[in-house]
Amino acid sequence: MLQGRDLTCVRGDRRLFKGVSFTVEAGGLMQVNGPNGSGKTSLLRMLCGLSNPAMGEITWNGEAIKSLAGAYHSELTYIGHLSGTKDDLTALENLRIASALSGIQITEKQASDALAHMGLEGREALPAKVLSQGQRRRVALARLLVSKTKLWILDEPLAALDVMAVKLIQGLLDQHLTNGGMVVLTTHQDINITAASTIQLQLA
Amino acid sequence: MFFWIVQRDLLLAVRRRSDVLTTLFFFVIVVSLFPLSVGPEMNMLRTMAPGVVWVAALLASMLSLGRLFSNDYLDGTLEQMLLSPQSLSFLVLGKALAHWLVTGVPLVLMAPVLGIQYDLPADALFVLTISLLLGTPVLSLIGAIGAALTLGLRGGGVLVSLLVLPLYIPVLIFGAGAVEANMAGLGYDAHLSLLGAFLLVSLVFSPWATAASLRVSME
Numbered sequence: 001m002l003q004g005r006d007l008t009c010v011r012g013d014r015r016l017f018k019g020v021s022f023t024v025e026a027g028g029l030m031q032v033n034g035p036n037g038s039g040k041t042s043l044l045r046m047l048c049g050l051s052n053p054a055m056g057e058i059t060w061n062g063e064a065i066k067s068l069a070g071a072y073h074s075e076l077t078y079i080g081h082l083s084g085t086k087d088d089l090t091a092l093e094n095l096r097i098a099s100a101l102s103g104i105q106i107t108e109k110q111a112s113d114a115l116a117h118m119g120l121e122g123r124e125a126l127p128a129k130v131l132s133q134g135q136r137r138r139v140a141l142a143r144l145l146v147s148k149t150k151l152w153i154l155d156e157p158l159a160a161l162d163v164m165a166v167k168l169i170q171g172l173l174d175q176h177l178t179n180g181g182m183v184v185l186t187t188h189q190d191i192n193i194t195a196a197s198t199i200q201l202q203l204a
Numbered sequence: 205m206f207f208w209i210v211q212r213d214l215l216l217a218v219r220r221r222s223d224v225l226t227t228l229f230f231f232v233i234v235v236s237l238f239p240l241s242v243g244p245e246m247n248m249l250r251t252m253a254p255g256v257v258w259v260a261a262l263l264a265s266m267l268s269l270g271r272l273f274s275n276d277y278l279d280g281t282l283e284q285m286l287l288s289p290q291s292l293s294f295l296v297l298g299k300a301l302a303h304w305l306v307t308g309v310p311l312v313l314m315a316p317v318l319g320i321q322y323d324l325p326a327d328a329l330f331v332l333t334i335s336l337l338l339g340t341p342v343l344s345l346i347g348a349i350g351a352a353l354t355l356g357l358r359g360g361g362v363l364v365s366l367l368v369l370p371l372y373i374p375v376l377i378f379g380a381g382a383v384e385a386n387m388a389g390l391g392y393d394a395h396l397s398l399l400g401a402f403l404l405v406s407l408v409f410s411p412w413a414t415a416a417s418l419r420v421s422m423e
Contacts, residue, residue: 048287051423074289082280088219089212100208101281103289127219 001025002047002151002182007056009042016042017203018055024182026150027196029173032186034203040186041081043203044155047184048078060151074103077149079157083140087129091115091139094128099146106146114145119165133160144172152176154185166191205290206298213302223271228310231264235318246323253322254332254383261311261336262372265343268307269368270361272299272351273418286422293411296418300341300348300410308340324387331386331396338399339379345403345410346371352417375402 001023008018016039024030032040045051047058049065049072058065065072085094095111106114112124118138128136137160144152152173158166170193173183177195217224238256239249276282285295315336316329324332350368354360382395 050283050286070289070291073287076287078283078287080280080283082278082283084280084284086212086216086275086279086281088216093212093215097208097212098284100205101284101288101290103205 001061002184003059003062004047005057005059007043007046007058008054009039009046010054011039011042015054020056020201020203022199022201024184024199025197026180026182027177028182028199029177029193029195029197030182030184030199030201031191032184032201032203038203040203041155044078044080044153044184044186047153048076049073075150076153077102077143077147077151078153078155079140079143080155083136085128085136085139088127090125090127091120091131091135092124094139095142095146098140098143102143102147102149104146104148110146111142114142115139117145118142118168134162134165137161138165141169141172144169144176150180151182152184154183156186156188158187158189158191205288206294209295209298210302210305213299214305217302217306223268224306224310227264227268227307228314230267231260231311232314232318234260234263236321239321249322250324250387253319253324253328254380254387256322257315257318257332258336258339258376258380261315261340262343262369262376264311265307265340266347266365266368266372268303269347269351269364272303272348273355274351274360277355277421282418282422286419292415292418296348296352296414297407297411300344300414303348304341304344308336308344311340312336324383328383328387331392332383334396335379335382335392335399338396338403339375342375342399342402342406343372345406346375348414349410349417352414352421355418355421375399378402 003023005021007020009016022030032043034040046053060068060072084098092108092111092115095115096106099106115124118141120135120138123131128139141157157169161169170191173193177183235257238252242248273282286292288295312333316333319329319332347368350364353367354364357363378395378398382392385392385395
C-alpha cells in the first residue's frame with residue numbers, strides 16, 4: 001500500500017502543489033492529471049524517493065520510504081521521461097543492463113523474448129541510436145515485461161507510441177493490476193484500464 | 205551488479221574509443237612537449253621528469269572526469285542507479301573502477317616509454333610506473349566526488365578542476381617524490397606506503413561521499 005499524506009512541493013520560490021493526499025491499495029491504479037508544469041513529474045519523483053517533499057510524508061506499507069530505501073526500491077519500477085537507454089548499446093544490452101540495475105538478472109533469451117513481445121523482433125542487435133523515438137520507448141518499456149516488482153511508477157509511458165503499442169501497454173498494465181500490482185502514471189492520452197480501484201488525482 | 209556496471213562502462217568505452225584515445229594522446233603530447241621545448245639538457249630533463257609526468261597524469265585524468273556521470277545523468281541512467289536496490293556507493297565504486305581501467309591504466313602503461321625521453325634510468329622508470337599504479341586510482345576516486353558535485357552545472361568542467369586539483373596535491377607530492385627519492389639514492393618505500401594509504405582511505409570514503417553528492421545533485 002502506497003500512501004501520501006499532505007504532500008507539498010516547492011520548486012525555487014514557487015509552490016507547485018500542496019496538501020496532496022492519496023492511498024493506492026494492491027490492484028489499484030492512480031492516474032495523475034494536470035496541465036503542463038503542474039508538478040506531475042515532481043510528484044512521481046517524490047514517490048520514488050528521488051526528491052523529498054517540502055512537507056508531508058510518503059509511506060509504503062505503513063513505513064516511511066526514506067527509512068526503507070533499498071527495500072522499497074526492490075519493489076519499485078520507475079520509468080521516467082528519460083528512458084535511460086544508451087545510444088551506443090544495442091536494444092538487447094540496454095534491456096539486460098537496465099534490468100540488472102534494478103536487481104533482476106535476465107538471460108539473453110528472456111531479453112530477446114521481451115523485445116520480440118514489444119514488437120522489436122529483428123532489431124535486438126541494433127544500437128539504440130538508430131532506433132526511432134517510439135522504438136526506444138519500447139525498449140525502455142520492455143523492462144515492465146521482465147520486472148517482478150509490485151509498484152510501477154510511469155511518467156508519460158504512452159508518449160511517442162503508436163496505436164498498437166498503446167494497446168500492448170494497456171494490456172500489460174491490466175495484467176499487472178489483476179495480479180495485485182499497483183500503478184501510478186501520468187498521461188495526456190485517454191486510457192482504458194480496469195482496476196480494482198482507480199484514483200484520479202488532479203493537480204491544479 | 206558491481207560487475208554489470210564495470211562491464212557496461214567498459215563496453216561503452218570500447219564503442220566510443222575516441223574518448224579514451226583523447227585522454228591518452230593528451231598525456232603523451234603534454235609529456236613530449238617538455239623535452240622539445242627545454243632542449244637536450246640531460247641533467248635538467250632528468251630532474252624535471254617525475255614532476256612533468258605526474259602533472260600531465262593529473263591533467264589527463266581530470267580531462268575525462270566530466271564524462272564520468274554526465275552521460276548517465278542526461279539519459280536518465282543515473283536516476284535508475286539511485287533507484288537500484290543495490291547501494292549507490294557500490295555502483296559508484298564500480299564506475300570509478302571502470303574510469304581507472306579506461307583512463308588510468310593506459311597512462312601507467314605509457315609512462316615508462318615516455319620516461320625514456322627524459323633519460324630516466326631503468327629503476328627510476330620502474331618506481332615511476334609503480335607510483336602511478338598506486339596513485340591513478342586515487343585520482344579517479346577523488347575525481348568522482350568532484351564530478352558528482354558539479355553534475356548538471358553550467359561550466360562544470362572548470363569548476364571540477366578548481367575543486368579537485370587541490371585535493372590531488374598530496375598524491376602529486378608523494379608520487380613525484382618517490383621517483384626523485386629513488387634518483388637521489390634514497391629509499392622510496394615511505395612515499396609508496398603513503399600513496400598506498402591514500403588509496404585505501406579514498407577507497408573507503410570516496411564512494412560514500414560521491415553517492416551523497418549524487419543524491420544532492422539529483423534532487
